[in-house]
Amino acid sequence: MRNLLASAGVALMAGAFSASTFAQSGETINLADVAELSGSGATVGTNWKNGIDLAVDEINAKGGILGAKIIVTHADTQSNAGVAKAQAQKALDGEPYALLGPGYSGSVKVCAPLAAEAGIVEIMGGEAAELTKAGNKFLFRTSFGQQTSMPKIAKYIAEDMKAKTAAVVWVNNDFGKGGHDTILKEFAARDVKVVADDSTEAGQADFAADALKVKASNPDVVFIYLNEEESARILKELRKADVKAPLVGETTLIGQKVIELAGDAANGALAHVGLTTDAPIPAIKAFRDKFVARYNYVPDHNGIKGYLSVYMIKAATEKMGKLDSKNLAAALHGLTITPDKEPGILMEVTIDENGDLDRQSFLGEVVNGKQVIKEVLPKLRN
């Protein structure tokens, strides 16, 4: 009986404490997430969502942001830009503190003007170069844009791999077109001749012809720029077609899900990765362990992106010292967030006036079914 009373007393005090923690400000921070939870982008959106949920629960457990509890809602874009727009509008009608997502660049393109018109910050996962070139002051990345990543890859291919010819395989959507156009420009600047320029479709399942086309062009290197599931399929087909040239790409080529889907076919693939759970950074390893413990799988870079999006909001809000969604964008611009002040940010990041990020990155390779980091590449501006 005494134990029961003691337990009840502790429970009451814990409840009172947590209630008072959030009662200090009396406010909540409503975050609206719009993500690819089904369709061809389900891998992207599910990782993104899970990263967000992990961050939100962590922050709430420590008292929220300036005492305000975060409440996040998730809406499914079905990997369709039209649905994404409708979901974003619906979310924005609820006047959230900030909008999170989508991950697909094509969906970001249609959602961003809506968020800008509403004056709501949008922190998204898209990587197409053009997204942050439209002068939208409310749009922020969680990863590098292609204008940052492609020069790094092209430099590695031309100078380190000494490749003279390349086959380019890309997905025919906003993400892929942006990457394709940027890498072709970078290759031209470095005298790397493109011997095969192969566009594929989002959601494409059969890559046999594409693999054989690449093989017939006999390139020094194959540059692959597809979304995650399609990356896995083409890796398998290139292996079946016995393509010997090195396979190089970006984060979407050697993400954890891709390695799982492609199996042995992923071994030897190289990629510039902005974010990876295999990075030799203790904070990222800790994040990976927490994610695995909660969700029972290793996240890809989209999981990290989702996680960081919430911590970017936290850092900017704490910089302002108050909950002010109207000035959140101004607080984010020019902000450098360091892990010693905000451990949730995992690595030091600087956000520029366009919403682009400057952060260190990595060169990764798949070895025996695991992503191994070969090189750490520093921030562009230290």
Added chain:
Amino acid sequence: MANFVALLIAGLATGALYALAAVGFTLLWQTSQTINFAQGEFVMLPAFFMLAAMHAGLPFWAAILVGMALSMAILGFAFKRLLVDPMLQHGVLPLAIATMALSTFLKESVKTFYSAEASPFPSIAPDRDIHLLGVSVSWQNIAVLGVAIITVVSLQFLLNRTRTGRQMQAAAQNPTVARILGVPVERMILYTFLINGALVALTSLLISPIYLAKFSNGDTLGLAAFIAAIVGGFNQIRGAIVGGLLLGIVDNLSAAYVSTQYRGAVPLCLLVVIILFKPNGLLGRAEERTV
């Protein structure tokens, strides 16, 4: 030249898979006037039966048997008894619409109860190539072609050389006369549905290692099966086979030599040309009905 041969083999392998799906499609139409717009999802689903069985701890070979059995039971027997029989009495069109609804139901069910993401699926063939006369051919393509050929030959043997098969053909060609002659027509139609259940399970087993197991696979496969059946001849099993193989080859060659951006349009253009100039399909025959 080596590349062309490799493309041809890859196209034949893909086409063989389309052919298996199209044969099932054609069989159902021939015997019971069922246009099954859920045929793509029927090919998608058995992979998930097998994956679920493996997650439950069964080895791959046992999971294949479980998947095959469930496919025949649910996509064969239950499909016939619970959907086709009640709807067919209202006509072919209501049944066709019902299969469209079934297609959405199956797709969304897998997405909701299994996963929206793709899952890896083991292959029955080793992940290696062999080199034949300067051409690199994967064991997977060889396995697909081999299994498809054995399946089609076995089906043809069943239909043409066995008593049951001849009864099935009689039931398809003229059910009224077949009944008079003592053929158990209803049982023969059920056998057709069970055969389709087995065919889609086999196709799923062969195609899922390539496409990965995903709830949305049925969209591509269903369209391919439909086009293959129409191109080859909707009322001929041989037509479905020819249609499937032709579709696979044309798709691959057009992607390699014409344009990868417009590869999706080529099969549809083929469909339009066939409908315009040979509406019964390449090997189909004109259907006549007594009014």
